[in-house]
Amino acid sequence: MARQSIFDMKVSKIYPLLLQKVERKGRAKEELDAAIKWLTGYDMNQVDQEMTYGDFFEQAPAMNPRAELIKGKVCGVQVETIEDPLMQKVRWLDKLVDELAKGRPLEKVLR
Numbered sequence: 135m136a137r138q139s140i141f142d143m144k145v146s147k148i149y150p151l152l153l154q155k156v157e158r159k160g161r162a163k164e165e166l167d168a169a170i171k172w173l174t175g176y177d178m179n180q181v182d183q184e185m186t187y188g189d190f191f192e193q194a195p196a197m198n199p200r201a202e203l204i205k206g207k208v209c210g211v212q213v214e215t216i217e218d219p220l221m222q223k224v225r226w227l228d229k230l231v232d233e234l235a236k237g238r239p240l241e242k243v244l245r
Contacts, residue, residue, distance in 0.1 A: 139188075145184070146184060152227075155231055159237065169234060169243060173197070173227055175194055203245045213225045213229050
């Protein structure tokens with residue numbers, strides 16, 4: 135069986151995993167939603183949960199131009215060196231979630 139691409143997965147599958155990660159570390163859903171809104175412009179209360187994760191980033195209403203300031207490793211890969219623009223956007227969000235989960239203040243996470 136072929137492994138499903140993260141781009142083909144539904145937001146309804148990925149968002150709960152991101153939420154679970156931050157809540158496990160004592161952070162709030164509102165903080166995750168603030169990070170998503172900062173990065174993509176989405177209000178998570180209005181997102182079509184059945185859209186694919188790839189479409190979620192490709193159709194983002196307002197990708198933050200400061201997202202390029204997101205630096206560091208996610209899954210052992212420097213996010214600033216990722217060549218695929220769509221994968222880089224996915225990893226930017228992963229990095230924000232990781233920082234939230236590690237207890238970094240939201241103001242600093244949002245650069």
